[in-house]
Amino acid sequence: DWNMGDFLEKTINEIGQEVRDKKVLCAISGGVDSSVLVVLLNKALGDNVIPVFINNGLLRQNEEINVQKAFEKLGIKINYIDASEIFLSKLKKVKDPEKKRKIIGHTFIDVFRDFVSKLSGVEYLAQGTLYPDVIESVSVKGPSDVIKSHHNVGGLPKDLKFKLIEPFRFLFKDEVRQLARQLNLDDAFINRHPFPGPGLAIRIIGEVTKQKLNILRQADAIILEEIKKSGFYDKVWQAFGVLLDLKSVGVMGDKRTYDYAIVVRVVESLDGMTANWVYLPQEFLNTISTRIINEVQRVNRVVLDISNKPPATIEWE
Ligand code: XMP
Structure with missing residues (x-):
């Protein structure tokens, strides 16, 4: 040094x-x-x-x-x-x-x-x-x-x-x-992960509203909490949630739901110029998805982003 x-x-x-x-x-x-x-x-x-x-x-x-x-x-x-x-x-x-x-x-x-x-x-x-x-x-x-x-x-x-x-x-x-x-x-x-200047606005696809910010904040906090608990936080470049601009059908109890989907994005990288998605244990991913769907209202689906940069970028926007 x-x-x-x-x-x-x-x-x-x-x-x-x-x-x-x-x-x-x-x-x-x-x-x-x-x-x-x-x-x-x-x-x-x-x-x-x-x-x-x-x-x-x-x-x-x-x-x-x-x-x-x-x-x-x-x-x-x-x-x-x-x-x-x-x-x-x-x-x-x-x-x-x-x-x-x-x-x-x-x-x-x-x-x-x-x-x-x-x-x-x-x-x-x-x-x-x-x-x-x-x-x-x-x-x-x-x-x-x-x-x-x-x-x-x-x-x-x-x-x-x-x-x-x-x-x-x-x-x-x-x-x-x-x-x-x-x-x-x-x-x-x-060892804090990088966070983009435009913030959650580029992790909320489509219009940014208070409701969507509120949903993404909760989901993202769960992802961060779990990724820290698992020891992955210090091994990866970034781990975060993205809120999609679409809803899908789910079932909760005996009721139909029609709610948002959260993307889990975890990448490794040296400088952000190129990046690879990270292989995470299935049990760990299951914990994240279960927690988000149970704890965050208006979310009924969690998906995993398995794209490298290039050709994808790290952020979605
Ligand atoms: P992308 O999405 O271009 O991101 O693959 C590469 C890295 O840059 C971060 N990023 C930003 N950082 N202002 C910043 O300070 C920005 O406008 C911005 N856009 C993306 C991103 O989080 C990733 O680490």
Whole structure:
């Protein structure tokens, strides 16, 4: 790990020299990348870092609470903005995946801009952009070839005219995790699975509604709980649920049901660029499906995604 230790020291020094006593904004997602970034900036600049956590209403169960607690534990004060209602109203009736992504990206910028307009003396914006984000979002042929318009928290509002700090732009995820270890972050935190900026919106096929978010949150929490209990969590890249935009017939007691289906998606990967679905014990899968169908109202079917990337992608949208 000595080389990441060097990287850390060098980066802290460079940022300190560049920024001096100016202020740096940094959006937090709750993920490893932006969190490591804030901790690193905090080491370099102390209170001159302004971390902002925007709740877009598309987070997993209890995530907004968990993130705030994690930073409290680190002794770093964060600005929390609950913008869920704004995001959900903008997403009303929108079904197209790329439209959803664009709306979420733009709304994020609007909320961020609104927050920024109340500050003064901020010259820099720091982003936890990783190397794979850089190459997957930038196409050689033009914007029409972009695979998915990836949105990371901190997607820069172009007209805000900040100087940009992106210390991880040449790093892969496992290198950021090494940095996190150097910074003495909790293992449970370091090993958190990646979670996309557009959140549950790209795991709910079709229109995003409060009801669907509520269903997916419960199902996803069961998947995560079971995958952690089984020891698979640390062995896989991501494990999550997807809520399909269809209903199917089932039977509960002596009554016919017509309810939603949840997809279980578990993949292994090194960097998210390619991925394989993971072979899981049948008993384990049965536990997950039984629990979801018994515990989550309006779900009567659970299916398993057995597609690799490529040609599928990890997320469904
Ligand atoms: P896909 O679905 O493109 O996902 O195979 C590859 C990896 O990237 C994550 N992902 C995102 N991360 N903003 C992010 O920060 C995004 O817009 C986004 N879209 C996908 C995905 O979870 C997977 O790990």
